[in-house]
Amino acid sequence: MDERAELLDLLRENARYSTTDLARMTGESEQAVEEAIATLESDGTIAGYQAVVDPAKREPEPVRAHVECNVTLDRETSYDDIAERLAGFPEVASLRLVSGDYDFAMEVEADSMGEVSRFVSEKVAPVPEITQTVTHYIMDAYKRAGHRFGDGEADDRLAYSP
Amino acid sequence: MSRERERPDPLAPSQRVASVPESGIRRFFELAAEMDDVVSLGVGEPDFAAPYRAREAAIDSLQRGKTSYTANRGMSELRERIAERVTRYDLDYDPEREILVTAGASEAIDAAFRALVDPGDTVAVAQPSYVSYEPGVRFADGEVLRVPTRAEDEFVLTRETLEAAGAERADLLVYCYPNNPTGATMDADEVAEVAAFCRDHDLGVLADEIYAALTYEGEHVSIAAQPGMRERTVVFNGFSKAYAMTGLRLGYALAPERVVESMNRVHQYTMLSAPTTAQYAAIEALDNCGSDVAEMRTQYDRRRNFVLSRLDEMGIDCFEATGAFYVFPEAPGGDANAFAEDLLQAEQVAVVPGDAFGAGGDGHLRMSYASSLDDLRTAMDRIERFID
Structure with a gap:
């Protein structure tokens, strides 16, 4: 693994590793690590850093919905154009173009079901190229970004073993 | 009264x-x-x-009712995969006659001592090392000859340390690299030197290679792949360390046919066969958990x-x-x-x-x-x- 891939792998595992610890783990100097991270940030490879939070433990717990959007394209409008328009809304937590029965998979987050509904009906559905939306309210979350939600498991190994 | x-x-x-x-x-x-x-x-x-797929395979085998004994030497599907797996260390063993699947490498090591050591035989044990070798030799009524490796050699076994301990008079040498407890590994030249010593003095070798997959600089070198060593070596490996399957208790020995036959004599009367559920997990581990x-x-x-x-x-x-x-x-x-x-x-x-x-x-x-x-x-x- 090259240095860039190694650092990305480590930061994706835990973005809170200190520069010093990253240097210790990779055998690089701290300065080299700092410069590599700065490059990853400035070239847009790293778009941001965020804690993986169990939504059930947020107060108040937000309402989230998975929204499927079908679109019809014309000569002047591309997927990117529609995505650009949708992604601007702060309610849109994630947005992906997918293969299959629908085109965009969108995660919407707001403070109440009413807000989510109004956002879909007033902001998403009226977009001319969007022909259909299907909204699935998220009922529970078990895993996100590789992390399982729950109490975590204690290390139950014997303190000493040969 | x-x-x-x-x-x-x-x-x-x-x-x-x-x-x-x-x-x-x-x-x-x-x-x-x-x-x-x-x-x-x-x-x-x-x-x-243990890898999730291996755990799922264990559960699946239980649900399908695969709870009987297996062949003494282990399921043939597993032995075939083990034979294929160890080719990466330039080892070539016949799954039918030269592989024994055991309840952890520990059982294989114990079976080897009991199968090969006569009362009064001397077994040289390279140390520091995993704690089972010395008791294993004593349980087989053998004599232990300690061969201390040295900090200045970074705990690699050398001809010099073998000679200093008088290991030329031993019948067998037990060693473990990558090593527990030191983390030392041996490169090809170092292994060749020990192999030459064992050939010169006609020692059999029990090579515990349970940590082989956890080698961080260069490739693991098996002593059994050295010229003239296959016939005098028993290699131990297993699933505990590389596949994080310690509690499933599954290991294996690779050895010439006559040795596997003697070890199996002990194994069939003490263990009968290695845990069946673990063998299913191990097959999945070898197939899909790389x-x-x-x-x-x-x-x-x-x-x-x-x-x-x-x-x-x-x-x-x-x-x-x-x-x-x-x-x-x-x-x-x-x-x-x-x-x-x-x-x-x-x-x-x-x-x-x-x-x-x-x-x-x-x-x-x-x-x-x-x-x-x-x-x-x-x-x-x-x-x-x-x-x-």
Whole structure:
């Protein structure tokens, strides 16, 4: 693994590793690590850093919905154009173009079901190229970004073993 | 009417068992058991669970009712895959006649001692090493000849240390690389030197290669792949370390047909067959869990770098261990037992004094890095505070 891939792998595992610890783990100097991270940030490879939070433990717990959007394209409008328009809304937590029965998979987050509904009906559905939306309210979350939600498991190994 | 003379306890331990001391880490185990918040670097097993696919395969086999014995030597599907797997170490074994699947590598090692050692035979044991070899030899009524490796050799076994210990008069040599407890590995030249010694003096070799997959610099070299060594070597490996399957108890031995036949004589009367559920898990592990092994190895390597850096920054001397998941630093102050006990009492960090692993380990500490980076960081912070 090259240095860039190694650092990305480590930061994706835990973005809170200190520069010093990253240097210790990779055998690089701290300065080299700092410069590599700065490059990853400035070239847009790293778009941001965020804690993986169990939504059930947020107060108040937000309402989230998975929204499927079908679109019809014309000569002047591309997927990117529609995505650009949708992604601007702060309610849109994630947005992906997918293969299959629908085109965009969108995660919407707001403070109440009413807000989510109004956002879909007033902001998403009226977009001319969007022909259909299907909204699935998220009922529970078990895993996100590789992390399982729950109490975590204690290390139950014997303190000493040969 | 009471008897005049007390008969000796009919259930008293045999002399053979009585001659084997309790494990040196038991005292520490009891101390740690009474403490909260112990961060343990004393653990000789992975902190990962077995790969999920392997666990699923075990469950699936149970649900399909696969709960019978298997062939004594292990399921043929498993032996075939093991034969294929070890070709990466230039080893070529016939799955029908030259592979024995056992309840952990430990059972294979014990079966080998009992199958090969006659009373009075001498078994040279390269040390420091895993704690089972010496008792295993004694249970087989063999004589142990300790061969201490040296810190200045970075705990690699050399012709010089073998000669210094008088190992030329031994019948068998037992060794383990990548090594527990030192983390030392041996490169091709070093292995060739030991192989030449064994050929020159007609020694059989029992090579414990359980940590082979956890080699961080270069490739693991098996002594059985050296010229003229296959016929005089038994190789032990298993699923405990590379696949994090310690509790499933599954290992294997690779040896010439006559040796597998003798070992199987012991195995079929003591174990009958290795755990069936674990064998199904192992088949899945070999078929589909290579990426899990690679990922665990990557994690261990990062932690290894981390721990070696921290020790170096603290001024604790430690050679660059390149295998297994152990580092073996010198104990600050020189007395490893006192250091390990004081560190446990003062900072609740568990490490194992090197002499628990036999000769040559004096004055050193085994620290396992099979723990999360958070735990390793906490442990290193505490050690740093302790030695300040």
